[in-house]
Amino acid sequence: MDKKENSETINPLIDGHLHYLHNVSVDNVIFGYHEKELKVLLQRPQGMAKWQLPGGYIKRTETIGEAARRIAEARTGLTELYLEQFRSFGTPRRTEDEDFTPELLSKVSGFKVPADFWMFDYFVSVGFYTLTEFSRVKPNGDFYMEECEWWPVSELPEMVFDHLEMIKEALKTLRVHIYHHPIGYELLPEKFTLQDIHALYETILDRKLDSRNFTKKLLTTGIIIKLGEQKKMKGHRYPFLYMFDKDKYENALKEMMVLVV
């Protein structure tokens, strides 16, 4: 446990209102990719039927980005996540939900939670998204979380509040993003095959990409470099390994280059 974990001595139900900002929170859409599957990390609190995004409150001493990171790290165990803010959500009754009531909270926590408890107030939520290899992640719940799991983006469970809309919005942002940023850089191993990166893009964009044109584009822009090595596999020809060219990729960002067609 590092120093950040001191924060966990705050019990939101007892002294949360003193340490956290009111009326504003963060929610993370944590995308996980692994072998042609795109998933989202969701949690289900004790006593609730619906799932939710890993989100939380902002401490008075931290930035919104730090809050998002703290929460994302707690759920994934990963410290190198690249979080990107995508939008804020603010509608007066957005957090009213039959699955989020004083009665339920009281029952689960053992504390007497009043109806006008600060948590039931109007909260504006700042949305962040990130993308990681989901095989590296062991989803961590906490005391209040009954489950914490990866869900395929194509088969999401029923969600509380406006969290489904948030996921859709984050996915839209990710898909626009992928045209201008070498997403794979954060996601693929240092050395990867053409099939790896090809499958990644096809999965995220949810459409077929011609492998000849895709390869051609990545190579002529110089974003990736072919290495001498090949990956040993069984039963067929060995694929070559590639890596990103960091300089070219920084440049691509600046010039608003379109990376995939």
Added chain:
Amino acid sequence: MDKKENSETINPLIDGHLHYLHNVSVDNVIFGYHEKELKVLLQRPQGMAKWQLPGGYIKRTETIGEAARRIAEARTGLTELYLEQFRSFGTPRRTEDEDFTPELLSKVSGFKVPADFWMFDYFVSVGFYTLTEFSRVKPNGDFYMEECEWWPVSELPEMVFDHLEMIKEALKTLRVHIYHHPIGYELLPEKFTLQDIHALYETILDRKLDSRNFTKKLLTTGIIIKLGEQKKMKGHRYPFLYMFDKDKYENALKEMMVLVV
């Protein structure tokens, strides 16, 4: 005064804490364009030397978008503004400023403002931007505003808090935006000349665009349509008038078309 103006019976210094959300606010970057000039609408509160963005608090009964619109309408008098959220800003000490203190607020307002007044708390601000014809706008201040004026984006005055960063960020978003949205639609008169739209794009992007290629692109994509009419002007050939093709333009949005090169 329409019904919305009832809200103005809230005096932020007296009962603001009851009607507004705490720890979260909105700020608007209102861009104004007119004859090759791009400006931003700024205000300077009484007793302060620095300028600020027209921003404010969010009522418990409105969405963040409605709050942004209410504030933008109050300053511009325009009701048809298209506001776009671009980013939220949240850093613990972002609103600490020598120009924003209890003493100063007390002096200006005549109320005794305590040091721990809610307004001095950590506020996360949701940033919106919009773009309008600035000749249509008569900047309106209010009781607390000593000045409310248009400033050229290239010569901004000293600004309070992180508002300069917000403007830069909004401008960056606008410039990316202009590649994928027919910005002029919100901004130019229904019928306009090629020079009008050409100058608009050059001004916003702050660079020269070859008029032949620019015209060609707009016409071959079909985004704009040439009308039979010409605009009567003195001393030289009459320019033709054009208008946007709404269908083509909706399509351009969907297909992520690049509108200007």
Added chain:
DNA sequence: TCAATAGTGTCTCTTAGACAATATCGC
């Protein structure tokens, strides 16, 4: 006819996008 601005056409070069045959591996 002059001053001022409007309006256009051509050429080159790059690249998007469609398309399928050949090469290597283990067995």
Added chain:
DNA sequence: GCGATATTGTCTAAGAGACACTATTGA
């Protein structure tokens, strides 16, 4: 040799981008 997957080249059409001359108007 077979099954499986990897790798790669060509063609066409569209468009980006460079470039400068002619047309209209009022005075």
